[in-house]
Amino acid sequence: MVVALASQKSIYNSTNETVSLPQLSVTNLWWLANRQNILENISFSIEPGEFVGLLGPNGAGKSSLLRCIYRYIEPSKGQIEYSGKSIWQISQQEYAKQLAVVLQETPSHFNLSVSDVVSLGLLPNTSIWHRTSEKEKYLVEQAIEKVSMSEKKCQAFEQLSGGEKQRVLIARAIVQQPQLLIMDEPTSHLDIKYQIQIIELAKSLGITVLASFHDLNLASVFCDRLLVLNQGRLVANGTPNDVIDCALLHEVFGVNSDIKPHPQNKAPHITYFYSEKEQGDE
Amino acid sequence: MNKLSPVIALVSLILLSGLSILSALAFGAADINLLQTLGALRLSGSEPFVEQIIWQLRMPRTLLAFIAGGGLAVAGLMLQTVTRNPLADPYLFGISSGAAVGVVLFVAFSGAGIFHVAQLSLSVAAFIGSLVAMALLLAVSGTAVAKQVESMLLAGVALSFLFSAITSVTLYWSDPQAISAVLFWTMGSFSRAQWPHLVLPGILLVTVLLSILCLRRQFTALLLGDESAITLGVNVRRFRLLMLLLSSLLTASLVSVCGGIGFVGLMIPHVVRFFISQAQPLTPVLVCLLGGLFMVWVDVLSRLLLANQELPVGIITGLFGSLFFLGLMYMRQHRYQE
Numbered sequence: 289m290v291v292a293l294a295s296q297k298s299i300y301n302s303t304n305e306t307v308s309l310p311q312l313s314v315t316n317l318w319w320l321a322n323r324q325n326i327l328e329n330i331s332f333s334i335e336p337g338e339f340v341g342l343l344g345p346n347g348a349g350k351s352s353l354l355r356c357i358y359r360y361i362e363p364s365k366g367q368i369e370y371s372g373k374s375i376w377q378i379s380q381q382e383y384a385k386q387l388a389v390v391l392q393e394t395p396s397h398f399n400l401s402v403s404d405v406v407s408l409g410l411l412p413n414t415s416i417w418h419r420t421s422e423k424e425k426y427l428v429e430q431a432i433e434k435v436s437m438s439e440k441k442c443q444a445f446e447q448l449s450g451g452e453k454q455r456v457l458i459a460r461a462i463v464q465q466p467q468l469l470i471m472d473e474p475t476s477h478l479d480i481k482y483q484i485q486i487i488e489l490a491k492s493l494g495i496t497v498l499a500s501f502h503d504l505n506l507a508s509v510f511c512d513r514l515l516v517l518n519q520g521r522l523v524a525n526g527t528p529n530d531v532i533d534c535a536l537l538h539e540v541f542g543v544n545s546d547i548k549p550h551p552q553n554k555a556p557h558i559t560y561f562y563s564e565k566e567q568g569d570e
Numbered sequence: 571m572n573k574l575s576p577v578i579a580l581v582s583l584i585l586l587s588g589l590s591i592l593s594a595l596a597f598g599a600a601d602i603n604l605l606q607t608l609g610a611l612r613l614s615g616s617e618p619f620v621e622q623i624i625w626q627l628r629m630p631r632t633l634l635a636f637i638a639g640g641g642l643a644v645a646g647l648m649l650q651t652v653t654r655n656p657l658a659d660p661y662l663f664g665i666s667s668g669a670a671v672g673v674v675l676f677v678a679f680s681g682a683g684i685f686h687v688a689q690l691s692l693s694v695a696a697f698i699g700s701l702v703a704m705a706l707l708l709a710v711s712g713t714a715v716a717k718q719v720e721s722m723l724l725a726g727v728a729l730s731f732l733f734s735a736i737t738s739v740t741l742y743w744s745d746p747q748a749i750s751a752v753l754f755w756t757m758g759s760f761s762r763a764q765w766p767h768l769v770l771p772g773i774l775l776v777t778v779l780l781s782i783l784c785l786r787r788q789f790t791a792l793l794l795g796d797e798s799a800i801t802l803g804v805n806v807r808r809f810r811l812l813m814l815l816l817s818s819l820l821t822a823s824l825v826s827v828c829g830g831i832g833f834v835g836l837m838i839p840h841v842v843r844f845f846i847s848q849a850q851p852l853t854p855v856l857v858c859l860l861g862g863l864f865m866v867w868v869d870v871l872s873r874l875l876l877a878n879q880e881l882p883v884g885i886i887t888g889l890f891g892s893l894f895f896l897g898l899m900y901m902r903q904h905r906y907q908e
Contacts, residue, residue: 358801370759384803391801397793404849408791412803416784464802 309372311336311468311496312357315364319352326352327363328520331461334498336467339491341507342500345541350500351392353517354472357498358389359417370468384412388461388562390454392472396445403441409463428468433488433490451482458489471499504541508532508555533558559569574845575724576852583859587636590866591604591679594632595624597870597880627811631763632866638760638824639834639865640858641775645817646835648782651848651866651888652813653719655825660821663722663814664729666705666830669822672699677752690728692769693826700822703729707818708811715796715807722814759829760869760877767827774820775858781816783852785809790849821898831884833891834861864891 310333319327327349334340344350355361357368359375368375375383388409398406406428410420432441435455440448445456453472461469469490475483483503487510490497501507507514508528516524516531518540524531537545543560550557596607600623610624645660660666710725711718735754741749741843762769782789788809791799796806821835838861846853865883872881 355797360797360800379803380805381803384801387801390800391795391798394798395654395795398651398656398848400790400793400849401847404847405794407849408787408794408802411787411791414787436606438683531831565790 308335310334311371312352312498313367313369314357315367315369317353317356317362317368318364319349319353319356321363325520327356330366330517330520330522332515332522332525334468334496336496337494339497339510339512340499341511341514343504343507343514343518343540344497344500345518348540349520350517351472352437354470354500355520358387358470359383383410384464385466386466387470388464388472390423390457390461390471392468392474394453394457399444399446402429402437402445402448403432404443405456406441406459406463409460412464427463431462432456434462435452435459450477451479451486452479454482454486457487458486462493465519466495466499468496469493471497473500475501476502504532504537504558505550509550511554528555530551532558541560576846576850578858579846579856580852580859583856583863586868587859587863590863591632591636592741594635594866594870598623598628598873616790618850627763630765630768631760632869634763634768634828635760635865635869636862637771637775638828638831639838639868640862641771641778641820641824642831642835643838643857643861644775644778644782644854645821645836646777647839647842647854648789648813648817648841649835651792652810653722654793654795655719655723656840657836658723659832660817661830661835662730662817662831663707663726664733665700665818666756666832667730667733667737668699668754669696669825670699670737670830671740671754672696672702674737674744674752675699676718678740680743690766696826697822699733700818700825702732704815704818704822708814710767711814711868712807712811715800718807718810722810729886756830756884756886758884759872759880759882760774760828760831760878763827771820771823771827774816774823777860778816778820779854783851784814786851786854793848829882829884831887833884833887837891837895838864839849840895841898842904855903 295553313333317327318325318329325463329562330353342353343349352361356363358382362376366455370378370383370386378386407420409431410424410428414420414424429438431436435458437452437455440452443452448456458474471490474486474490483506487506489501490499491510501511509549511528513526514524514528514531515522516536523540524536532547534545534547537558545561546559547556548559549555592607592611593604595611596602596604602620602621602623603611606617606620607624612622639753642660646658649658649660649662650656672695673692674690706729707722707725711722715723738754741752744752788804790798791802791804792806792809799806799809824831839857842853842857842860865887867881868886871886872883873892875881875886
């Protein structure tokens with residue numbers, strides 16, 4: 289039933305999208321690993337300026353989908369286009385000028401400092417002979433300032449807390465000056481204060497964002513549109529109001545819940561039920 | 571965490587290197603003092619005998635030591651960075667054992683004693699041996715990005731063992747004189763240095779240094795992991811193969827003229843990292859200078875420690891290098907605890 293619902297929604301969406309060229313479009317994407325379908329026939333597109341959330345239980349294929357989009361893995365079948373051009377036909381460096389990625393976990397070796405890490409955001413925009421100019425140094429300073437890490441810019445990246453690391457990586461993304469920002473579970477392992485801070489920071493950049501989330505309520509409040517993956521398939525695609533309903537939550541996440549509008553911006557807010565209790569009248 | 575100014579470090583290392591090379595020229599079997607050395611360098615009114623010793627023996631030898639130290643240290647820095655393994659060093663990947671196989675097979679099958687063969691053919695044999703090792707390694711590590719580091723490291727260790735086994739087997743059937751000669755050679759020595767030996771390693775060292783200076787941002791990007799480097803537009807697989815190729819060529823050219831000198835490539839990059847962030851553009855140059863400086867003094871020690879005899883360089887780097895390194899780690903540990 290959910291699948292049928294989802295396909296209806298995506299038809300509705302795709303008729304809307306024919307007006308202008310989408311910034312990113314994924315068409316009939318398949319990815320197989322060890323002969324298993326990790327991603328099955330995924331199609332969607334993202335318009336400039338949208339803030340899109342990617343949801344799904346563990347192992348649904350969220351990270352794999354994002355990895356296909358930022359070219360870490362090559363899909364088995366299907367097309368990913370950026371501004372109408374296949375991403376595999378754009379040079380890797382050109383693509384990095386358009387798209388910045390904040391990974392879920394970033395290891396750091398040999399004691400790089402915070403400003404070392406942020407300066408790496410300059411890489412896609414510089415040629416090999418290029419010396420870092422004063423303007424670029426200023427850009428790095430500004431980005432560190434923006435994520436309020438100025439006091440720790442000389443510290444080792446490795447010794448930061450999870451939230452601070454995420455902020456530093458967002459600063460790196462800011463330096464990269466991309467048109468599209470991809471974040472793979474930017475809020476996991478963070479205190480709620482920093483979860484909100486990170487997302488508001490990403491939103492304040494005013495660029496297109498595609499981010500995966502564990503916390504459905506957070507996604508519901510902040511995202512313009514939600515994509516829901518389940519077992520490698522895209523099962524819903526629409527505004528939080530369209531997507532989040534009890535049936536889908538039960539089907540995809542295996543939880544019973546009650547949904548009420550959030551007092552602040554009327555986005556659907558989920559309350560989960562625990563143990564064996566059923567959901568009464570619905 | 572913040573550290574030395576790279577520019578100050580650079581200036582002092584350049585000065586120290588110059589002074590060290592000068593004073594290293596004054597040490598050796600023949601009694602020549604510093605004044606005579608300076609006289610010979612300016613080619614002004616010194617005895618032709620002194621001049622000849624300085625220009626034909628000690629100068630190429632000292633410069634070779636400097637290039638070898640610098641080259642091995644830079645190769646170590648490159649391999650540690652692209653594999654993100656702090657234990658990587660130029661010999662981990664079987665390049666020196668490949669060279670040893672080349673020499674040993676050449677000596678064994680040419681039938682001549684190691685001192686009767688032309689030096690050049692010995693170097694060529696060693697170089698070919700290293701190239702074979704390198705080709706095998708590159709063939710194995712051309713795989714997908716995700717498994718590249720792992721297969722590089724494992725294949726390197728396997729190749730080292732394979733080559734050591736071949737060397738041992740060949741030596742087992744060779745005469746004792748050849749064994750001791752080959753053994754001395756595998757432990758490293760600059761005693762055979764001549765001007766022509768400097769050409770290839772010198773050119774390669776400059777090329778490698780220039781290329782990592784140009785690619786320094788890509789180089790640093792790898793320290794945050796492959797996935798992150800790819801999102802910054804680095805073609806990680808190709809970049810890593812290029813670095814492996816360059817560092818192997820450099821190492822092979824050095825091994826073929828001065829034998830296997832362990833530990834410099836492993837240690838010097840770490841010593842520099844204790845004081846200066848690896849992301850600094852000057853870091854590769856500093857690593858090179860410090861490696862060269864270290865090796866010049868190691869060579870001096872190898873000439874001085876035993877009267878009328880030379881100690882293999884590899885023994886000294888191992889001995890003093892590890893003691894110094896352990897001391898540095900101990901001090902750093904204490905600094906952290908305070």
